[in-house]
Amino acid sequence: MKTICFYFQVHQPFRLKKYRFFDIGSDHYYYDDFANKSIMQKVAERCYIPANNLFLDLINKYGDKFKISYSISGSAIEQFEKYAPNVLASFQELAKTGNVEFLAETYSHSLAALKSETEFKKQVELHEEKIYQYFGQKPKVFRNTELVYSDAIGNMVAQMGYKSMLTEGAKHILGWKSPNLMYCNSINPELKILLKNYSLSDDIAFRFSNQDWAEWPLTTEKFAGWLKDLNDKEKLVNLFVDYETFGEHQWEETGIFEFLRKLPETIFNNTEFVFGTTSEATERYSPVSAVHIPHPISWADEERDLSAWLGNELQDEAFSKLYELEEKVAKSNDPAIQRDWQLLQTSDHFYYMCTKWFSDGDVHKYFNPYDSPYNAFINYMNVLSDFITRLEQ
Amino acid sequence: MKVLMFGWEFPPHISGGLGTACFGLTKGLSHFDVEMIFVVPKTYGDEDQSFLKLRDAGDVEIDSYLVEKKEFWEKLTYLEVESHIKPYISPEIYETLYEEEKVDHKEMKKKAFSRKFKFTGKYGKNLIEEVYRYSVIAAKVATEHEFELIHSHDWLTYPAGIMAKSISGKPLVIHVHATEYDRSGESVNPDVFKIEKQGMEAADRVITVSNLTRRIVVEKYGINPDKVVTVHNAVEPYTYKHIDYTKNLKEKIVTFLGRITFQKGPEYFVEAAHKVLKKDPNVRFVMAGSGDMMNKMILRAAELGITTKFHFAGFLKGPDVFKMFSMSDVYVMPSVSEPFGISPLEAMSSNVPVIVSKQSGVSEILTHAIKVDFWDVDAIADSIYxxxxxxxxPDTFRKYGKTEVENLKWENAAYKVVQVYKSAIEEEVNL
Structure with a gap:
């Protein structure tokens, strides 16, 4: 049997409101409720609801041959609770089918894995609780924020009891290795590693509507043909995409939903593949070798490194100032402090401070509420300064 | 390519950004085989003429043929207004010029019809008269030289451009470094506005120094957008030595440097200073410059009770400007309307981080600067803080800012100007 793991990342950050320095010390509410609500509701309408309905239909139609996996960040779930309870209900309905797996991650979609093991574990536990609360599952598979992975992070995750973990499988990371096989962590071989087939994943996520792409328009027949052409030993294809791809990055008008609706049928008719959850794939295949990834990688940009979030002076200052507070926060019993501490760690805040797109980057502006990384930094630091004053009280 | 160019000032005899821009641009153009005859109202003999030929309008003799143009001249007399023209100069220079020119008006008129006329080349009381007299000279100059195109810088030389065009039939490019709207807000001088509009209408191509200015030209002057092209200014590499100045104040310094006039938005700087000082006492503000709003600003600072931390440094020039930059930690340009705005670039090349208003042309080309709306005092204060x-x-700005400025080369601007020339000439040929 050959397996396609269809995995989706669902995440929304709590965007910060415009927070001026003179608010420091007096205003302790940091979030842009209006933006968060309106973005959530817009994305719910364009993506979450129609995509969930579509996947529910496909599960009902194909039964055990069609299974999917999600990781939904804690902050996204909180926003469903607040602004779009119908989305949460529809995910619960998907959970009930038994064909949907929910993965573990950090509660606030943070980069804590790079900085603090204690904090990282705390956040993952928090997230597990949330997943169990709504979907009745205890996650067995882990995926870190933006697929950030290194040997050391993998080892940490293995020690926490997870069977497998997801990460990026781009060519310049893997070298000669095929992403369509099972691997394991190089320090702890107990942890299996599922690698994203970046080419096929990105065909859907990024290139689907690109009319300059030689393969445009992408049909299900073409896609199934590529799967069919794979070496017979390559039994696992991991299609990892942002869930917002459906309806939000690729608009409904591009035909993305029709493509998805037709895809299983075409694949079943032309190949040996079925759709399985990440846990099923973990059980089904043995690792062929270990992957060695000494320096952290991610699934972002051409570089597949951390440079979208960390590396420039602004990001590094904000990040280190934030984590300097860990001990103080741990001593605080104030639930409001704990919650803000979580949400300030959300990786998106650092992403907004990225300067690498000054030369070419309109692509990323779409995801960015700030008109410049400098303004993103200023706003974040004002908020963080207030947070510090609260800790010092 | 041969170009007949009209400008009101040329370094070192300048009073503002116009002369500096003309110098940089003409030098840039010389890299593209553009030969220029640059007519200024007055030459002093110490100008750098290595890459162009300067002509002193005062040395041009008017012959009988031009006296026939007397109707033209008479038509202008009504324009001899005692108008309140706000040119690019600091008010104290304006003041001295005004004094200098308290010559008998009749005397002036008589002189105007003599064979030669000595221009002041300044921005005095008889400015409009000089402007038209200069245009008569332009007509003469146009008959004396061979050229393919005429290029006029700012409204002072638009009438000259129009005259030269009507005499020679060659295409006219006018270069808008500033408009009356920038200088005066909505209370425009109708005479200047009229001259500007005539110039833009008569021109085959209009070059604006920013998209901001381009919008003004299209919207306020009603000019066909197809012939208006933006060519952003550049900067000459700074040649002065870095000034190491030890400041004796422990506080950080935030600087405003420019004319204290409506256009520069000084009041937003004062209000922002007040907001910052409420939160952070370890900072001092300096307003360097002078102008018609200075007293009002002093009063406002006193009213806000910030005068022990808010200082007026007066009008600075030459090395003092760079001394000021060397002690500054932040430079703010909250201009209400700034066609381009070169001073933030000077600050950046002195390693001072800058905050510029979005209503400035320079904000269109800068990446490593904080951009705010001039009226958004909260945003200005927040950025300063x-x-x-x-x-x-500031570390990031220092790291990239200087390089960013150094990459703004006049050759690149000149290349674009040459393309504008070519399109104007081609269109002329095709007609």
Whole structure:
């Protein structure tokens, strides 16, 4: 049997409101409720609801041959609770089918894995609780924020009891290795590693509507043909995409939903593949070798490194100032402090401070509420300064 | 390519950004085989003429043929207004010029019809008269030289451009470095406006120094957008030595440097200073410059009770400007309307982080600067605070700012201007 793991990342950050320095010390509410609500509701309408309905239909139609996996960040779930309870209900309905797996991650979609093991574990536990609360599952598979992975992070995750973990499988990371096989962590071989087939994943996520792409328009027949052409030993294809791809990055008008609706049928008719959850794939295949990834990688940009979030002076200052507070926060019993501490760690805040797109980057502006990384930094630091004053009280 | 160019000032005899821009541009153009005859009202003999030929309008003799143009001249007399023209100069220079020119008006008129006329080349009381007299000279000059195109810088030389065009039939390019709307807000001088509009209408191509100015030209002057092209200014590499000045104040310094006039938005700087000082006492503000709003600003600072931390440095020039930059931690340009705005670039090349208003042309080309709306005092204050308190921010600006400025080369601007010339000439040929 050959397996396609269809995995989706669902995440929304709590965007910060415009927070001026003179608010420091007096205003302790940091979030842009209006933006968060309106973005959530817009994305719910364009993506979450129609995509969930579509996947529910496909599960009902194909039964055990069609299974999917999600990781939904804690902050996204909180926003469903607040602004779009119908989305949460529809995910619960998907959970009930038994064909949907929910993965573990950090509660606030943070980069804590790079900085603090204690904090990282705390956040993952928090997230597990949330997943169990709504979907009745205890996650067995882990995926870190933006697929950030290194040997050391993998080892940490293995020690926490997870069977497998997801990460990026781009060519310049893997070298000669095929992403369509099972691997394991190089320090702890107990942890299996599922690698994203970046080419096929990105065909859907990024290139689907690109009319300059030689393969445009992408049909299900073409896609199934590529799967069919794979070496017979390559039994696992991991299609990892942002869930917002459906309806939000690729608009409904591009035909993305029709493509998805037709895809299983075409694949079943032309190949040996079925759709399985990440846990099923973990059980089904043995690792062929270990992957060695000494320096952290991610699934972002051409570089597949951390440079979208960390590396420039602004990001590094904000990040280190934030984590300097860990001990103080741990001593605080104030639930409001704990919650803000979580949400300030959300990786998106650092992403907004990225300067690498000054030369070419309109692509990323779409995801960015700030008109410049400098303004993103200023706003974040004002908020963080207030947070510090609260800790010092 | 041969170009007949009209400009009101040329370094070193300048009073503002116009002369500096003309110098940079003409020097840039000389890299593209453009031969220029640059007519100024007055030459002093110490100008750098290595890459163009300067002509002193005062040395041009008017012959009988031009006296026939007397109707033209008479038509202008009504324009001899005692108008309140706000040119690019600091008010104290304006003041001295005004004094200098308290010559008998009749005397002036008589002189105007003599064979030669000595221009002041300044921005005095008889400016409009000089402007038209200069245009008569332009007509003469146009008959004396061979050229393919005429290029006029700012409204003072638009009438000259129009005259030269009507005499020679060659295409006219006018270059808008500033408009009356920038200088005066909505209370425009109708005479200047009229001259500007005539110039833009008569021109085959209009070059604006920013998209901001381009919009004004299209919207306020009703000019066909197809013939208006933006060519952003550049900067000459700074040749002065870095000034090491030890400041004796422990506080960080935030600087405003420019004319204290409506256009420069000084009041927003004062209000922002007040907001910052409420939160952070370890900072001083300096307003360097002078102008018709200075007294009002002093009063406002006193009213806000910030005068022990808010200082007026007066009008600075030459090395003092760079001394000021060397002690500054932040430079703010809150201009209400700034066609381009060169001073933030000077600050950046002195390693000073800058905050510029979005209503400035220079904000269109800068990446490593904080951009705010001039009226958004909160945003200005917030940006100042951040630059003073979050270290990596000024570090980043210092790291990239200077290089960014050094990459703004006049050759690139000149290349675009040459393309404008070519399109104007081609269109002329095709007609």
């Amino acid at each position: 951040a630059l003073l308190n979050y270290k990596s921010l």
